[in-house]
Amino acid sequence: MTSNSYSSAEGHIHExxxxxxxxxxxxxxxxxxxxxxxxxxxxxxxxxxxxALVIRAExxxxxxxxxxxxxxxxxxxxxxxxxxxxxxxxxFVGLANWMVPLQIGAPDMALPRLNNxxxxxxxxxxxxxxxxxxxxxxxxxFGWTFYAPLSTTYAPPSTNFFILSxxxxxxxxxxxxxxxxxxxxxxxxxxxxLMDMPLFVWTWLITAFLLLAVMPVLAGVVTMMLLDIxxxxxxxxxxxxxxxxxxxxxxxxxxxxxxxxxxxxxFGIASMIVPTFARKRLFGYRSMVYATASIxxxxxxxxxxxxFTVGLPLAAQLFFMYATMLxxxxxxxxxxxxxxxxxxxxxxxxxxxxxxLAFIVQFTIGGLSGVxxxxxxxxxxxxxxxxxxxxxxxxxxxxxxxxxxxxxYYWLPKWTGFYPDETLGRWHFWLSVxxxxxxxxPMHFSGLAGMPRRIPDYALQFADFxxxxxxxxxxxxxxxxxxxxxVVRCVRGxxxxxxxxxxxxxxxxxxxxxxxxxxxxxxxxxxxxxxDSPGRA
Amino acid sequence: xxxxxxVPASSKWPILMVVVLALLVIGAGSSLSFGHGFGLFxxxxxxxxVMMFVWFRDVIHESRSGxxxxxxxxxxRMGMAWFIFSEVMFFAAFFGAxxxxxxxxxxxxxxxxxxxxxxxxxxxxxxxWPLLKTPSDAxxxxxxxxxxxxxxxxxxVLLVSSSxxxxxxxxxxxNDQRNKTKLWLLLTLILxxxxxxxxxxxxxxxxxxxxxxxxxxxxxxxxxLLTGFHGLHVTLGACVLTVILLxxxxxxxxxxxxFGFEAASWYWHFVDVVWLGLFIFVYVV
Ligand SMILES: [Cu+2]
Numbered sequence: 001m002t003s004n005s006y007s008s009a010e011g012h013i014h015e016x017x018x019x020x021x022x023x024x025x026x027x028x029x030x031x032x033x034x035x036x037x038x039x040x041x042x043x044x045x046x047x048x049x050x051x052a053l054v055i056r057a058e059x060x061x062x063x064x065x066x067x068x069x070x071x072x073x074x075x076x077x078x079x080x081x082x083x084x085x086x087x088x089x090x091x092f093v094g095l096a097n098w099m100v101p102l103q104i105g106a107p108d109m110a111l112p113r114l115n116n117x118x119x120x121x122x123x124x125x126x127x128x129x130x131x132x133x134x135x136x137x138x139x140x141x142f143g144w145t146f147y148a149p150l151s152t153t154y155a156p157p158s159t160n161f162f163i164l165s166x167x168x169x170x171x172x173x174x175x176x177x178x179x180x181x182x183x184x185x186x187x188x189x190x191x192x193x194l195m196d197m198p199l200f201v202w203t204w205l206i207t208a209f210l211l212l213a214v215m216p217v218l219a220g221v222v223t224m225m226l227l228d229i230x231x232x233x234x235x236x237x238x239x240x241x242x243x244x245x246x247x248x249x250x251x252x253x254x255x256x257x258x259x260x261x262x263x264x265x266x267f268g269i270a271s272m273i274v275p276t277f278a279r280k281r282l283f284g285y286r287s288m289v290y291a292t293a294s295i296x297x298x299x300x301x302x303x304x305x306x307x308f309t310v311g312l313p314l315a316a317q318l319f320f321m322y323a324t325m326l327x328x329x330x331x332x333x334x335x336x337x338x339x340x341x342x343x344x345x346x347x348x349x350x351x352x353x354x355x356x357l358a359f360i361v362q363f364t365i366g367g368l369s370g371v372x373x374x375x376x377x378x379x380x381x382x383x384x385x386x387x388x389x390x391x392x393x394x395x396x397x398x399x400x401x402x403x404x405x406x407x408x409y410y411w412l413p414k415w416t417g418f419y420p421d422e423t424l425g426r427w428h429f430w431l432s433v434x435x436x437x438x439x440x441x442p443m444h445f446s447g448l449a450g451m452p453r454r455i456p457d458y459a460l461q462f463a464d465f466x467x468x469x470x471x472x473x474x475x476x477x478x479x480x481x482x483x484x485x486x487v488v489r490c491v492r493g494x495x496x497x498x499x500x501x502x503x504x505x506x507x508x509x510x511x512x513x514x515x516x517x518x519x520x521x522x523x524x525x526x527x528x529x530x531x532d533s534p535g536r537a
Numbered sequence: 538x539x540x541x542x543x544v545p546a547s548s549k550w551p552i553l554m555v556v557v558l559a560l561l562v563i564g565a566g567s568s569l570s571f572g573h574g575f576g577l578f579x580x581x582x583x584x585x586x587v588m589m590f591v592w593f594r595d596v597i598h599e600s601r602s603g604x605x606x607x608x609x610x611x612x613x614r615m616g617m618a619w620f621i622f623s624e625v626m627f628f629a630a631f632f633g634a635x636x637x638x639x640x641x642x643x644x645x646x647x648x649x650x651x652x653x654x655x656x657x658x659x660x661x662x663x664x665x666w667p668l669l670k671t672p673s674d675a676x677x678x679x680x681x682x683x684x685x686x687x688x689x690x691x692x693x694v695l696l697v698s699s700s701x702x703x704x705x706x707x708x709x710x711x712n713d714q715r716n717k718t719k720l721w722l723l724l725t726l727i728l729x730x731x732x733x734x735x736x737x738x739x740x741x742x743x744x745x746x747x748x749x750x751x752x753x754x755x756x757x758x759x760x761x762l763l764t765g766f767h768g769l770h771v772t773l774g775a776c777v778l779t780v781i782l783l784x785x786x787x788x789x790x791x792x793x794x795x796f797g798f799e800a801a802s803w804y805w806h807f808v809d810v811v812w813l814g815l816f817i818f819v820y821v822v
Contacts, residue, residue, distance in 0.1 A: 220630030232759035239673035241755035
């Protein structure tokens with residue numbers, strides 16, 4: 001990479017890098033913006049995590065001891081909103097910013113200024129959301145699903161700020177998705193066909209389409225809330241001919257694809273890491289792509305499985321039950337392919353691989369409890385209990401979050417030029433696995449026994465399970481401090497990493513130096529499908 | 538492909554756009570929630586317009602100095618196309634709400650369907666569309682609704698012809714007939730402007746004579762939600778077309794390369810198609 005190759009045919013030369021705060025405010029570089037996204041996500045992860053610990057501290061024993069129910073409601077709501085929109089989604093966008101251009105041989109994202117704008121909308125959106133906690137009447141207290149009329153007729157005055165922050169986060173996601181689609185479809189190195197793309201790129205392409213399809217619906221539904229609250233409309237008020245159930249339909253039309261927005265890129269990360277450390281090519285590349293696309297398409301016709309108890313017609317319940325169970329098929333294909341990749345591989349257990357293997361097992365647990373929840377008559381028992389909380393935390397924490405952490409350990413050598421500390425990483429992994437299962441596994445039992453979610457107090461028979469969950473929650477939370485320590489140490493130094501940091505790794509990202517220089521692939525890199533495609537015969 | 542890539546330089550407009558958006562949302566939130574801050578909202582609004590102006594000005598300048606290659610052009614095209622797709626989904630949510638209310642919610646409130654429980658709420662309620670009598674007295678339905686075969690029909694004719702005139706302008710630009718382009722573009726703008734005026738007259742009529750307001754139950758809500766957001770999009774599209782007309786006047790665009798023109802016309806056609814949906818499902822059926 002000579003300085004000569006930075007100048008393009010039009011005589012354009014990269015400006016000298018800006019310094020100080022201006023560098024970060026004005027940056028259009030995909031690596032810098034990727035880092036900003038990841039740091040932002042980490043900050044939000046700790047803010048949302050602190051709220052989770054407030055919840056777990058209150059639930060440590062029966063009775064009301066630490067917080068008032070009103071504040072407890074705000075904590076459950078904000079914890080959910082911040083983790084979903086502030087931590088998990090931006091983490092995946094950060095990884096996409098860093099890795100998609102490197103994996104497809106592009107010099108940057110397709111629309112770099114839009115990229116900067118997408119990122120900086122997020123700090124604004126979340127300061128606005130967090131500031132509502134300090135307003136008269138408190139912050140959002142209606143649950144992260146903000147069902148009307150809790151979020152309209154009975155909402156605190158600050159709800160308008162919540163709505164506006166959702167709008168900002170939504171604009172950020174839509175623009176980010178447009179950028180990712182344009183990058184993947186338009187910026188690949190010429191010889192790379194769609195079916196030659198690494199699976200992380202494929203899963204993100206499909207995720208971006210999901211974002212484009214559902215974030216506008218979320219914008220629409222919060223706009224209708226805004227009108228109901230401030231301008232006297234009655235969309236979600238039956239007195240004027242509207243229907244609160246309409247809110248739930250619109251919300252979950254967004255909400256179910258949203259859960260795949262938070263898991264498809266995780267599938268992509270797992271599909272990168274498993275082949276690397278099994279030292280085998282991914283089993284069933286094509287079926288992985290088709291399975292991802294099938295999951296995405298099916299995600300649009302299953303939303304009412306969140307609403308079985310609201311009073312749907314029988315035909316609708318049956319349809320949504322069977323459609324939901326159908327999703328287990330492509331998901332099963334994926335798990336099968338990962339396991340088949342491991343089969344007869346020469347497996348080594350570096351930290352990224354540990355997190356990925358734990359992801360596969362624990363995500364499968366969450367997936368199976370999802371199939372249980374899809375069964376209508378059974379859901380009448382599970383609905384709104386801790387069983388649901390156990391289910392979606394299994395897919396999101398030991399699922400999505402573990403995959404994100406695995407991706408961070410996997411690509412840190414490329415970002416910093418140094419390997420993350422293996423010993424500390426192992427401590428981080430084992431404490432996280434123990435903590436997360438101690439937190440969420442007992443919730444299956446308290447839920448099956450009937451403990452309702454989102455309530456600050458509970459009956460005595462749930463005390464033991466809650467004690468375990470709270471201990472696990474604090475263990476998991478504290479062990480994430482190790483992640484910060486590992487990352488900070490890795491940025492500062494460590495064992496230097498070569499270009500190809502992992503022996504079995506494949507892909508264009510391992511052909512650029514470690515750490516990756518600010519500008520890479522000023523000219524399209526060589527790519528020979530017969531040799532380099534992950535889907536080659 | 539030239540064998541190398543063009544990467545746009547960094548710019549201060551995106552972050553300044555976030556700053557003015559901050560003014561806008563803080564102003565909007567506090568004026569809605571606590572009754573003060575409307576001035577801040579307006580300041581933010583002006584700021585957003587200014588930032589859009591300077592940001593696009595830079596892009597146009599770069600485009601005209603020949604900095605963009607074919608790849609950048611494709612990125613812009615994809616960006617615009619998928620942006621319009623997201624707008625389609627935004628309207629789809631509102632149309633979905635309209636269908637749900639009409640097909641399910643209101644008949645169920647009237648006791649139809651296997652559940653039939655919600656009929657217990659207001660036993661006297663009988664479902665109809667347009668919904669002139671709301672279930673509860675807390676809301677007053679409209680006395681009358683807009684007759685589709687007067688102003689809305691006129692508006693349909695106006696908007697459909699504006700799509701045709703815009704296509705003629707586009708063909709003229711492709712054939713390098715610049716005066717013809719200006720003329721038909723101007724005509725498109727006039728048609729769009731008249732559409733907005735007629736829509737304004739319709740709204741005044743609805744509020745003053747028909748009792749059709751935002752507060753007039755769910756009929757009023759869906760009516761103004763769908764036509765209102767459509768009207769906003771027409772306004773935005775008209776602003777964009779005005780800029781395009783000024784650029785044609787200044788000699789921008791060539792017969793082969795005029796993506797700004799095309800993007801604006803895609804948007805205008807999209808707005809037109811949404812109107813056809815509105816005309817059928819909001820006014821006629
Ligand atoms: Cu779901």
